[in-house]
Amino acid sequence: MIKIAIDAMGADNGVYPIVEGVREALKNKDFFAYLVGDSEQISEALKQNKSSRIEIVHCQDFIRMEEQASAAAKRKESSIYVAMEMCKEKKADALISAGHSGATMSLATLRLGRINGVSRPAICTMMPTISERPSLVLDVGANTDCKPEFLVDFALMGYEYAKSVLGYPNPRVGLLSNGEEDTKGNELVKETFKILKDYDFFKGNVEGNDIFNASVDVVVCDGYTGNIALKVSEGVASSVSYLLKKEIKKSYFSMLMASLLKGAFSSLKQKMDYAEYGGAPLLGINGNVIISHGKSNARAIECAIYQAIRTIESDVSNKIQNAMKKRLS
Amino acid sequence: MIKIAIDAMGADNGVYPIVEGVREALKNKDFFAYLVGDSEQISEALKQNKSSRIEIVHCQDFIRMEEQASAAAKRKESSIYVAMEMCKEKKADALISAGHSGATMSLATLRLGRINGVSRPAICTMMPTISERPSLVLDVGANTDCKPEFLVDFALMGYEYAKSVLGYPNPRVGLLSNGEEDTKGNELVKETFKILKDYDFFKGNVEGNDIFNASVDVVVCDGYTGNIALKVSEGVASSVSYLLKKEIKKSYFSMLMASLLKGAFSSLKQKMDYAEYGGAPLLGINGNVIISHGKSNARAIECAIYQAIRTIESDVSNKIQNAMKKRLS
Numbered sequence: 043m044i045k046i047a048i049d050a051m052g053a054d055n056g057v058y059p060i061v062e063g064v065r066e067a068l069k070n071k072d073f074f075a076y077l078v079g080d081s082e083q084i085s086e087a088l089k090q091n092k093s094s095r096i097e098i099v100h101c102q103d104f105i106r107m108e109e110q111a112s113a114a115a116k117r118k119e120s121s122i123y124v125a126m127e128m129c130k131e132k133k134a135d136a137l138i139s140a141g142h143s144g145a146t147m148s149l150a151t152l153r154l155g156r157i158n159g160v161s162r163p164a165i166c167t168m169m170p171t172i173s174e175r176p177s178l179v180l181d182v183g184a185n186t187d188c189k190p191e192f193l194v195d196f197a198l199m200g201y202e203y204a205k206s207v208l209g210y211p212n213p214r215v216g217l218l219s220n221g222e223e224d225t226k227g228n229e230l231v232k233e234t235f236k237i238l239k240d241y242d243f244f245k246g247n248v249e250g251n252d253i254f255n256a257s258v259d260v261v262v263c264d265g266y267t268g269n270i271a272l273k274v275s276e277g278v279a280s281s282v283s284y285l286l287k288k289e290i291k292k293s294y295f296s297m298l299m300a301s302l303l304k305g306a307f308s309s310l311k312q313k314m315d316y317a318e319y320g321g322a323p324l325l326g327i328n329g330n331v332i333i334s335h336g337k338s339n340a341r342a343i344e345c346a347i348y349q350a351i352r353t354i355e356s357d358v359s360n361k362i363q364n365a366m367k368k369r370l371s
Numbered sequence: 372m373i374k375i376a377i378d379a380m381g382a383d384n385g386v387y388p389i390v391e392g393v394r395e396a397l398k399n400k401d402f403f404a405y406l407v408g409d410s411e412q413i414s415e416a417l418k419q420n421k422s423s424r425i426e427i428v429h430c431q432d433f434i435r436m437e438e439q440a441s442a443a444a445k446r447k448e449s450s451i452y453v454a455m456e457m458c459k460e461k462k463a464d465a466l467i468s469a470g471h472s473g474a475t476m477s478l479a480t481l482r483l484g485r486i487n488g489v490s491r492p493a494i495c496t497m498m499p500t501i502s503e504r505p506s507l508v509l510d511v512g513a514n515t516d517c518k519p520e521f522l523v524d525f526a527l528m529g530y531e532y533a534k535s536v537l538g539y540p541n542p543r544v545g546l547l548s549n550g551e552e553d554t555k556g557n558e559l560v561k562e563t564f565k566i567l568k569d570y571d572f573f574k575g576n577v578e579g580n581d582i583f584n585a586s587v588d589v590v591v592c593d594g595y596t597g598n599i600a601l602k603v604s605e606g607v608a609s610s611v612s613y614l615l616k617k618e619i620k621k622s623y624f625s626m627l628m629a630s631l632l633k634g635a636f637s638s639l640k641q642k643m644d645y646a647e648y649g650g651a652p653l654l655g656i657n658g659n660v661i662i663s664h665g666k667s668n669a670r671a672i673e674c675a676i677y678q679a680i681r682t683i684e685s686d687v688s689n690k691i692q693n694a695m696k697k698r699l700s
Binding site for chain 1: 437499500501512515516547548549550552556557558560578579580581582583584592593594595596598599600601602603604605606607608609610611613614615618619621624625628629631632634635636638639642643
């Protein structure tokens with residue numbers, strides 16, 4: 043049976059949404075969950091409903107959001123450290139954390155190690171598009187300053203993830219730039235373009251709006267830019283929703299009409315909701331690590347678990363390893 | 372009377388929207404318009420309706436979107452070159468162009484010159500927020516690779532523009548980063564933070580979503596990142612609208628309900644519509660230059676004219692000059 047270590051600590055809304063998400067996922071999928079963290083808090087959240095497929099792994103310590111990521115390496119009693127060791131020792135097949143993402147990332151690199159040939163691991167996120175298929179954007183935060191070879195690795199890893207985990211037949215990869223022309227971009231993009239143009243999957247430079255119009259499947263950028271793109275898209279979606287609600291609330295009539303349109307609004311909301319996309323896999327390490335949003339609700343954790351299962355079953359880590367070997371040879 | 376030189380050439384939809392926008396603006400504001408470009412095309416678009424406050428300035432040449440920006444410097448017969456010279460010789464108080472933005476920018480720097488003390492001019496764009504006041508983002512494309520001192524200049528110029536042209540009493544300036552903490556950012560952001568923290572108007576690092584939630588008035592970033600932020604926000608807004616329409620079209624009932632909500636939708640649309648925000652001023656040069664979207668419709672050109680008038684009347688160019696002098700002394 044698939045075994046998943048879930049860091050129950052350090053998320054913005056405490057252990058409850060984590061525990062609830064695990065419980066929901068257990069109803070639909072056959073896996074074993076290690077809930078790693080403060081046993082008292084976890085037991086309290088579980089109440090009487092403890093499944094036989096849940097085991098609590100007690101830890102007294104955890105990394106708080108405001109702490110430095112580098113602190114994690116020395117905190118061997120922290121929930122994320124303990125969960126990472128379970129992955130390293132193959133007691134768990136995957137790890138999910140909605141806690142300190144920097145700590146998760148640095149511990150994953152340190153304890154599980156990078157895949158041979160990968161210059162830097164990258165956080166890969168899924169974004170809604172106007173088509174049925176979400177697009178992938180990487181890196182969205184692991185590496186704020188990049189070299190061209192990092193971005194080339196991101197392109198290869200994103201391609202493998204789109205193919206193996208998402209099942210896209212021939213993933214198309216684009217390089218995020220300030221214009222579609224080959225000559226556009228900052229120095230990093232221009233240098234990366236020169237290398238990527240020799241790969242068949244590479245479709246050239248793409249612009250910010252191309253993330254959402256399904257013109258490519260994978261969008262590659264440095265982690266600083268990826269984080270900005272992610273947060274801008276969250277910001278626009280939430281302000282559109284806020285402004286529309288405000289307009290509608292101006293009259294009882296429009297409130298009534300809007301309530302009759304509930305179906306359309308909620309299916310749009312579902313499509314735009316980060317929770318439905320689970321978490322962001324950390325690609326390029328020897329293991330399966332999913333980084334969830336600090337604000338994750340139960341549904342987001344549930345989806346992150348499904349994503350972890352798909353990631354394990356598709357063996358993407360090995361596929362990235364093979365892709366890297368092939369390139370190196 | 373205020374005189375504005377309008378480059379009628381090189382926009383995506385030809386001269387018609389430009390001419391139409393000028394005509395609409397003339398109904399509401401007292402100014403004189405020089406329409407610079409092919410006299411035959413402009414006359415055709417004007418038909419019988421030529422106002423006494425319009426003069427056509429004929430040019431045979433113009434810079435096409437696919438040409439290199441550097442070509443503009445040698446094309447003295449091109450519409451943008453001629454319009455720029457009119458600004459230089461004070462025949463016109465401001466210039467508006469929806470043509471090749473790189474050409475406009477490089478010619479403005481070359482022919483009008485940078486304000487003393489400004490390291491690089493920046494394109495400054497207005498973005499909708501959940502409050503009544505739009506926020507300013509700069510740079511959105513002029514400078515793809517920046518040094519910390521460029522970003523500090525952008526902060527100063529954005530502050531002056533928000534104060535003088537938009538009338539914001541105490542503009543708050545934020546630095547775009549991948550986290551709010553002082554330590555977040557790529558190398559450029561971290562170095563810029565160290566300098567900006569000594570300015571009273573500086574409110575620290577902000578994230579992508581802060582552009583829309585009115586937590587600051589001015590958001591500073593390099594031109595590559597600013598362009599990505601701009602295009603991502605356009606992409607999200609248009610895909611939300613596309614997806615909602617698609618959902619609504621699934622049934623006649625919801626189509627009917629939605630049509631009864633038309634008022635709410637159109638006032639949201641107006642708020643999110645780039646056309647309402649006119650164009651993007653090029654800050655840091657000796658003159659008033661407004662860069663409009665290549666896809667500008669007549670309303671966008673009309674609003675760009677109002678913005679040009681506000682920019683002239685507020686004397687922002689001189690105010691930036693004074694701010695720079697003050698800093699240098």
